[in-house]
Amino acid sequence: MFNNDRDAMRQLYCDSWKKFTTQQLLSELEQQIVSVIKLHPEYHQMIENPEVSVQADFLPEQGESNPFLHMGMHLGLHEQITTNRPAGIAELYQALVVKYGEHNAEHKMMECLGEAIWTAQRNQTVPDEGAYLDCLHKI
Numbered sequence: 001m002f003n004n005d006r007d008a009m010r011q012l013y014c015d016s017w018k019k020f021t022t023q024q025l026l027s028e029l030e031q032q033i034v035s036v037i038k039l040h041p042e043y044h045q046m047i048e049n050p051e052v053s054v055q056a057d058f059l060p061e062q063g064e065s066n067p068f069l070h071m072g073m074h075l076g077l078h079e080q081i082t083t084n085r086p087a088g089i090a091e092l093y094q095a096l097v098v099k100y101g102e103h104n105a106e107h108k109m110m111e112c113l114g115e116a117i118w119t120a121q122r123n124q125t126v127p128d129e130g131a132y133l134d135c136l137h138k139i
Contacts, residue, residue: 010054010068012029013033013068015050016029016030016033018048020034040067040071053068070110076113096108112135119131
C-alpha cells in the first residue's frame with residue numbers, strides 16, 4: 001500500500017469501502033482501512049465517488065483538509081501503536097485513551113505526528129522520534 005502512487009492509494013480506500021458495503025471478503029489491510037473509514041462518516045460520500053475523489057486536490061489555502069491524509073495518519077498511528085515504535089508510544093496511547101477516548105486520543109496524537117512529519121520534510125531529515133514523543137507527552 002505504501003508507495004508514491006497517490007491515486008492508487010486513494011483507490012484502495014474506495015475499493016476497500018465498496019467491498020465492505022457489498023459484503024465481499026476483505027484482506028487484513030482492507031479491514032484496517034475500513035475500520036478507519038467507519039470512524040469518519042463525513043467521508044463516506046466522498047469515498048463512494050472515486051471518479052471524483054481519487055484525483056481531487058485538497059487545498060489547505062482554500063480551507064480544505066485532505067481526508068485521505070487524515071485517514072492515512074490514523075493507519076500510520078495504528079501501525080506505530082501495534083509495533084510500539086517509537087518505543088513507549090503504545091503506553092502513551094493507552095494513557096491518552098483513558099483520558100480522551102480512543103478516537104479523540106488518536107486525533108490529538110495525529111497533531112504531533114503531523115508536526116513531526118512536516119518538520120522532517122522541511123529540514124529534509126528523518127522524523128525526530130524524541131521530539132515526537134516529547135510532543136505526545138505534552139498532550
